[in-house]
Amino acid sequence: MITIYTSPSCSSCKKVKNWFNEMGIPFKEKNIFGSVLNPAELKDILAKSENGTDDIISKRSNIIKNSNIDIDSMSINELIQFIKENPSILKRPIIVDDRRIQVGYNSEEIRTFIPAAKRIAMRNCPHSEDCDNCKKAKDFNKYLDTISQK
Numbered sequence: 001m002i003t004i005y006t007s008p009s010c011s012s013c014k015k016v017k018n019w020f021n022e023m024g025i026p027f028k029e030k031n032i033f034g035s036v037l038n039p040a041e042l043k044d045i046l047a048k049s050e051n052g053t054d055d056i057i058s059k060r061s062n063i064i065k066n067s068n069i070d071i072d073s074m075s076i077n078e079l080i081q082f083i084k085e086n087p088s089i090l091k092r093p094i095i096v097d098d099r100r101i102q103v104g105y106n107s108e109e110i111r112t113f114i115p116a117a118k119r120i121a122m123r124n125c126p127h128s129e130d131c132d133n134c135k136k137a138k139d140f141n142k143y144l145d146t147i148s149q150k
Helices: 011-023 039-048 076-085 109-113 116-124 128-133 135-148
Strands: 002-006 027-031 094-096 101-103
Touching: 002 011, 011 027, 011 109, 039 076, 039 094, 101 109
Parallel strands: 002 027
Antiparallel strands: 002 094, 094 101
């Protein structure tokens, strides 16, 4: 299942949610200000990020800029506690599934979250520029939905 970590006023978060809805890909949204992030989630995000804290923490955050905090010197437990207490330091949106992470909205990179079968259908659609409106693609997607429910 895909989880999207968002904040209410984030325009990139809205773009990401709209994209997933348009593609018909289910996701779970987690508002970083409306719920407490648990340590397992944060460890999972950190483990999947290529550059660790640089990928997910905004150095432009007021908390980081206005204080003498060295994120890189923190232990993993200190870092997780700091993020839980200050979720605004996280870049947004953060999109996570069982294998990968993406931070922010990137119209090309986000396509990796399209299920493989749907990518194959889109690639083989004779109307690739308008595949989402193509009858063949819609029929194939109905077929995929049918077999995924079995």
